[in-house]
Structures are given as C-alpha cells and as structure tokens.
Amino acid sequence: MFTSQGPTLRELAEQALTSVERGYDLLAPKFDHTPFRTPDRFLDATAAVLSRLGPFDAGLDVCCGTGAGLRALRTVCRAQVTGVDFSAGMLATAADQDRTRRAAEPSERNGDPGPEVHWVRGDALALPFAGAFDLAVSFGAFGHFLPAERPALFASVHRALRPGGVFAFPMGAPSPVTSPLHWALLGFDTVMRVRNRLRRPPFVMYYRTFPLGEVRADLEAAGFAVELYPLEEFGRRPDGSPRCRLVVGRRRD
Structure with missing residues (x-):
C-alpha cells in the first residue's frame, strides 16, 4: 500500500495513537x-463536472491536507483558490509543494500565473469565512467528522459560500456485503472504535459513517439544493447505478 518514501508501520502507529491534528502534523x-x-x-x-456548472471566481478546498484538491480548483476558478485545514504540518507541506509546482511550470502557463493561492489554518466546523466563495470542494475528509457533527460542518460551508454557491464532493x-472491501472497512472502523474507547484523545477516522441518504438530508437541512452527477x-x-457520484449542493437563499 505504501511506497518506500511513505511512512513506516511504526510511524503510522505513533500517528494513530495521538490526536487527529497531531497525527496529521507528523x-x-x-x-x-x-x-x-x-x-x-x-x-x-x-x-x-464542475467545469459545466461554472464559471467560478473563488474556490475553497475544505480540509485541504497537502493541497491535492487544488488541482481541481485551479482548473475551474478564475481569481483565487484557498485551502483550509487545521493541521499546520499539512498546510506547510501544501505551501511548499505549490511553490515547487509554480516554479516548475512557468512555460506551461504562457505568462498566466493562474488563480491566486491562499492557505488558511482553521476548523471546518467553524470556517473563518462569510460569503467569500463561489465554490467549495472537499476530498476524503468526511470520515473525520462524526454523524452528529455533519449539520455544523455543512452549515459552516454554507456560510462560507455566496448566494448560489456550490459545494461539491465525490x-x-x-x-456489497460480499466484497472483501466491505469487511476490511468494517474491521477498520471497529478497531478505531475500540481504540477510541481505550485511549484519549480520540482519533476520529471512520469509513462507514457517511451514507448518501443521511448526507443528502443534512445538506438540505443546512440550506442546499442537492443534485447528483454520475x-x-x-x-x-x-x-446500473454509478460506482461514484459527485454530490453537488447549491446554496439556497
């Protein structure tokens, strides 16, 4: 699963036994x-898909980590893109990688520097923005939020968007129950629940706590009109159903 440049098993264990924030810093x-x-x-x-729903001026990557999601934002946002995360270590790595990318691609941009890039440390449950963005995305971060936290998370994103703004995530x-992946994810979640009962601070990371029906209901309750794109x-x-969808919530006012 990991390259030789990735973390060792010992490093992963150390990260899992600390807090989510400290773990990602490491x-x-x-x-x-x-x-x-x-x-x-x-x-x-x-x-x-987003290129068909725009145009967008300002985009936000919620829980941006090392900035992979800005690959998508840069192609659909004209003015600026912002990554927000609560891990200072992830943001520092994201900023370093973005500087390296910009230095390596001047000829490909033909003089166009692309949208401005900003990095902000913040809590996704209380984003430090109000009506600042046309588009928000998030990738692979929702397992860090308990189901009871989803309403606050979606309300926070809703506040950060301008009227008519879009919140999208795959x-x-x-x-299926017969799939080895089903049992692997169930086993992972079970281990994490046991870990969190026995050790503090908790490390919240679950794979089976974000079902589409409940997510859609919480988005609508937060003020989004929801559409699904295969x-x-x-x-x-x-x-015949899609293996993957893009969930798109448009802010209602």
Missing part, C-alpha cells in the same frame, strides 16, 4: 506517498 511530509492522498482521477473527474457507492469514468454497478 504524517504531512510523507502523506502524498500513501493511499490516503486523493487520486488524480477523482480530482479530474470532479473538475470535469462519493463512492457502498461496497462520474462515468468509474463505471457502473451490476444494477
């Missing part, structure tokens, strides 16, 4: 060499 330098970094195909599929279909790049299940 993991940050090696995060992009793990399977936890959102694959580019998810980012590109998301950007393809969601895979649940694995990401056909990932194919369809035997029953």
